[in-house]
Amino acid sequence: MSDQLRPAGAAEQLDREAPVPLHAQVSEQIRARIMSGEWPPHYRLRSEPELAVDLGISRGTLRRALSTLIRDGLLVQVRGRGTFVTSTAIEPSIAQKLTTLSEDFARQGVAVSTQVISHELISAPSPVAALLDLRPGQSVLRLERIRSLSPGPVARLVNYVRVDLAPGLERADLTDRSLFGLLENEYGLKISTGRRTFTATAASGATAAALEVPESFPLLYLEQITYLDDGRPIEYSDVWIHSERMRVTSLLSRR
Amino acid sequence: MSDQLRPAGAAEQLDREAPVPLHAQVSEQIRARIMSGEWPPHYRLRSEPELAVDLGISRGTLRRALSTLIRDGLLVQVRGRGTFVTSTAIEPSIAQKLTTLSEDFARQGVAVSTQVISHELISAPSPVAALLDLRPGQSVLRLERIRSLSPGPVARLVNYVRVDLAPGLERADLTDRSLFGLLENEYGLKISTGRRTFTATAASGATAAALEVPESFPLLYLEQITYLDDGRPIEYSDVWIHSERMRVTSLLSRR
Structure with a gap:
């Protein structure tokens, strides 16, 4: 298990006393990583259990944070493959399949x-x-x-x-x-x-x-x-x- | 059967009395069509029997003409698909297969x-x-x-x-x-x-x-x-x- 999230200190920045709910703080942190390019399009997030441990939050809180970002179109979940940062661009597969x-x-x-x-x-x-x-x-x-x-x-x-x-x-x-x-x-x-x-x-x-x-x-x-x-x-x-x-x-x- | 070759009058231009052999005259005519872009890259030639009839030549003469152009890299024969004008460009299939x-x-x-x-x-x-x-x-x-x-x-x-x-x-x-x-x-x-x-x-x-x-x-x-x-x-x-x-x-x- 890598400790990819730790150097940026995401977990340390969560404020459990703040009026902003924890899941909203987490979704804002992830949003910032995506917007800054630290998590680029097609980046695959680590598994939910790993991410939850790294962030020091429950899986329920993590899921609420992720669902906000999925709803906003910043993340996409692919069954059996994981959660990915979506591409900001439309990406037709016309080089791969004979579709129009x-x-x-x-x-x-x-x-x-x-x-x-x-x-x-x-x-x-x-x-x-x-x-x-x-x-x-x-x-x-x-x-x-x-x-x-x-x-x-x-x-x-x-x-x-x-x-x-x-x-x-x-x-x-x-x-x-x-x-x-x-x-x-x-x-x-x-x-x-x-x-x-x-x-x-x-x-x-x-x-x-x-x-x-x-x-x-x-x-x-x-x-x-x-x-x-x-x-x-x-x-x-x-x-x-x-x-x-x-x-x-x-x-x-x-x- | 279309008469695609006739308007350009290929058959009329063959000179059976000329010192240049017929197969060489035919290969020069086809070469001119390719060079002019009339027959562009990936163009599929009609079948040998059809072409031979259109040009008023024997299939043996046609085959000699085509083999000259294949040897020169202007035409390529694909088993089961026919004879094509080759592309002048190198065309890797890196959009299609995970090759390098x-x-x-x-x-x-x-x-x-x-x-x-x-x-x-x-x-x-x-x-x-x-x-x-x-x-x-x-x-x-x-x-x-x-x-x-x-x-x-x-x-x-x-x-x-x-x-x-x-x-x-x-x-x-x-x-x-x-x-x-x-x-x-x-x-x-x-x-x-x-x-x-x-x-x-x-x-x-x-x-x-x-x-x-x-x-x-x-x-x-x-x-x-x-x-x-x-x-x-x-x-x-x-x-x-x-x-x-x-x-x-x-x-x-x-x-």
């Missing part, structure tokens, strides 16, 4: 708003046509959207979707719907695999304006090709992400 | 050089100490390295490793070895899971200098925590990636 941003947001209970900037049939531009296995000039749906969270816009998405495989998609309302969900549920397409590539890029032009950042602001840039189960490509997209507002996370296993 | 850059490079047969910039025991800085479950001030190995490919430096890595779990690691030579390999093979540690977060950041100071880019150049920034099978954290690292020279790719499945 809207699916990730929905799963995490994050309120997101979507603005459809344009939604039109165009003649497939040359590299997109090749990646989607279309003839140059064949019709494709170009869908441009901005996704925003409460701090502001987090992603500019430009999707190119094969309308020969999803006829009428140009008339669907994609404001509040997942594109993948629509393709799977309305068109019965079986989305199977995807390739996503992540690079860093400097914001410019329409992207800088859409994400409300200055020119040259560093953005995460995601290029994606999605395939159906029969191997046909269904969709290509360019996504620019404001990664200070939304960090891309992968939980990985060694084997 | 050196393991990925080795698997892809990419020649990489590593420069160890510093390799020393330090007193664990506060957020790193918390993430590694150490007391503030406890000793940790700080390892700083630059990885380079032929176009130049591609990543600056700063690892913090728990030497209480790997005693003597500060004396190991890490110039040509994988850190994970060393921990697993020499110390018998079972590396199990990891969390990696990807953001975009502006190059500055030591990182800009190490990667030979101007200040503010957009870089991919990876933060990683690695855990052993018993749940103890073993390593934390900061990695800055020149993503024009090395793109991070994930191949994902929907289910």
